[in-house]
Amino acid sequence: MKTITLRDGKERSLQRRHPWVFQGSIARGGGDAGETVRVEAHDGSFLAWGAFSPASQIRVRAWSFDEAERIDEAFFDRRLRRAIALRARLAIASDGMRLVHGEADGLPGLIVDRYGDVLSAQFLAAGTERWRAVIADRLCAITGLARLYERSDVGVRGLEGLEPRAGWLRGDGATELSITEHGRVLGLDVAKGHKTGYYLDQRDNRQRFAQWVRQFGCRRVLNCYSYTGGFSVAALAGGATDVTSVDSSGPALEQARRNVERNGFDPAACTWVDADVNQHLRASLESGAGFDAIVLDPPKFAPSAAHADRASRAYKDINRLALKLLAPGGLLLTFSCSGGIDAGLFHKIVAGAGLDAGVDAAILQRLESACDHPTTIEFPEGEYLKGLALLKTA
Numbered sequence: 333m334k335t336i337t338l339r340d341g342k343e344r345s346l347q348r349r350h351p352w353v354f355q356g357s358i359a360r361g362g363g364d365a366g367e368t369v370r371v372e373a374h375d376g377s378f379l380a381w382g383a384f385s386p387a388s389q390i391r392v393r394a395w396s397f398d399e400a401e402r403i404d405e406a407f408f409d410r411r412l413r414r415a416i417a418l419r420a421r422l423a424i425a426s427d428g429m430r431l432v433h434g435e436a437d438g439l440p441g442l443i444v445d446r447y448g449d450v451l452s453a454q455f456l457a458a459g460t461e462r463w464r465a466v467i468a469d470r471l472c473a474i475t476g477l478a479r480l481y482e483r484s485d486v487g488v489r490g491l492e493g494l495e496p497r498a499g500w501l502r503g504d505g506a507t508e509l510s511i512t513e514h515g516r517v518l519g520l521d522v523a524k525g526h527k528t529g530y531y532l533d534q535r536d537n538r539q540r541f542a543q544w545v546r547q548f549g550c551r552r553v554l555n556c557y558s559y560t561g562g563f564s565v566a567a568l569a570g571g572a573t574d575v576t577s578v579d580s581s582g583p584a585l586e587q588a589r590r591n592v593e594r595n596g597f598d599p600a601a602c603t604w605v606d607a608d609v610n611q612h613l614r615a616s617l618e619s620g621a622g623f624d625a626i627v628l629d630p631p632k633f634a635p636s637a638a639h640a641d642r643a644s645r646a647y648k649d650i651n652r653l654a655l656k657l658l659a660p661g662g663l664l665l666t667f668s669c670s671g672g673i674d675a676g677l678f679h680k681i682v683a684g685a686g687l688d689a690g691v692d693a694a695i696l697q698r699l700e701s702a703c704d705h706p707t708t709i710e711f712p713e714g715e716y717l718k719g720l721a722l723l724k725t726a
Contacts, residue, residue, distance in 0.1 A: 335370045336361035336384070336392060344375040344393065346380050346394065349710040351435050353382065353392035362386065366462025367494035367495060368395065368403045368503065369422075379591025383440075383459020387493030393440035393459055396573040400691050408463060409470045411438050416474055422703050424573070425539070428511035430520075430532055430704040431475075435711045441492075445473060445528040447509050447520065451480040452528035453501070456490050479503035481522045483529070497525065510594070514539045516565055517594045520585055526559065533701040533717050536630065538566040540697070544663055544721065545570025550624035552615075554578070556609045556650070563627045568597040572625070578612050611648075613653035625663040626654045632670045640672045644681050647673070655693065658724045667699070672697035675718040682720055696721040 338346075345523065351373060362370045362460040363384035371392055382392035395403050415437040419429055431451075432444035437545035441457025451471055461484075468480055475692035478682045480502035489496055494576035507523035513535055522529035545567050551574060553567040565588075567575050580587050585604045592602055601661045606613055607683050609630070628650055651666055658664055668678045675698070686693050699719030701707075 333370050334361060334363045334367065334384070335372055336363075336382075337372050337376075340374040341605075342381055343377075346371065348521055349381075349394075349397055349650070351382075351394040351440050351523065352390045353394070353566070354390045355389050355665035358391055359674060363464065366458040366460075366628065368459075375623070378643070383457065383462070385492055388458070388491050390457075393435075393457055393591060395438070395440075395459070395628040403619065405466050405470070408439075408466055409474070412467070412470050412474055414440060415439070418706075419704050424535075424702075424704055425515075425533055426511055426513040426532075427672045428520075428530065428532055428535075430702075431471075432584075432713070436706045436708050436714050442467065443528060445532055446475070447522060447529060447532075449477055449479065449509050450509055450522060451502075452474065452475055452522045453486045454481060454528060455482070456486065456488055456492070458494065460496055461492070463677070464501075472502050476601055477504060477571070481507065481529075482490060483527070484531075485524065503516070509606070513562075514542075517561060518565065518591050519561070520560065521587075524583070529560065529628075530560065533669075533705045534562060534667075535702045535704075537699050537719065538666075540561050540568040540699070541625075541665055542566040545572050545625055546558075547713065548624070548661070550663055552623045552659075554623045554626075556628050556654070557630045558588060558627075559629075561583050561585075561591045563629065564588055565591050565595055565597070565600050566626065568592065568601065569595070573601055574603075575601055576605060578605040578607055578608065578609050580608055582606050603645060610650060613650060613657065616657055619714060621657060622659045623657055624659050626665070628654055628664070628666040630667070632667075633668070633673070635671060638672065639670075640677070643670055643673060647678070647681045648685045651682050652689045655686055655691045655722075655724065656688040658691075660724060660726070662724045663696070664722040664724065665699070665719060666691070667717065667724070671713065671716050671719050673718075675715070677720050680722065682722070691724055692726040693724050696723050 380394040441460040443454040485498040487498040520530040
């Protein structure tokens, strides 16, 4: 077993059970990609077992802080069973759910979602890549499912020195599926959809939106970055009669159309706009359009803190435009999924947007990911999705 020794004073984060060790914290030692290493403090005391990644700035991701634990097939079986058992205890109103959420489930670099009878997984780090076959076998055995699609085709694998990869890892068949969420049917494609196929993290926020649309009598709704129309369907379920969905992906808008039809809503109530959101917001303002409710759920503008300044300007601009487009008493749901923008900074950005727009707004509720995307007290970086539900008061 190879050993990694940390510099003096760099052991504190592991002692607090934060799972990352950065390159600059290491005094000596190394290993092969994904190899299990023993991590020790400067004085030789045990800190953690972890997966070594020679290409990444995060050189070690901790598997366990228990010196007696062994990182083997039984370890992954235990961790996977624990993660899946947690979801079984949660009241998840869908047959689409996240089963494994990386560091929060003690499996850094692994994402696993379930869509009905299909699993979709991402192996994002050298450690999970090394144990990929074992993890796939244990997932199928524990869930009793035969089909597992791999979506390890994301840019972060490059930071680990890994090539992108996608395709059936276990089983085969159609990649177009549908799930039921809060009683609504939503289509997705595990091969072509974003992330593992869909944005499960917004499940409960879509339901809240449907309830608020009904509660506040919102009839005209604008859904920006609408993707496959989850918030659009929710708006219709809440009684909206005029829903405009804006996205720069024609195939996503086509899937959104089908989702409206799947749920028996009138397609005539919907307008589909294949366009840049920022440009569409500006054009809507110039035309004198107005809306009772707006959703802003943009892609990741700031993947790290280094991108925060530029991203802040982009978030501020779209929120300023949306607040100006809202009718008095209107509802705005605005989100950031950027790891480089924390909840406090996002609040300041939206407040600045309101000031520039010359409007006042009250916070109806702070929003976050659904409960199957947990954040642990040891790893606050896992709280990537943050949102605000606002009511325009003046």
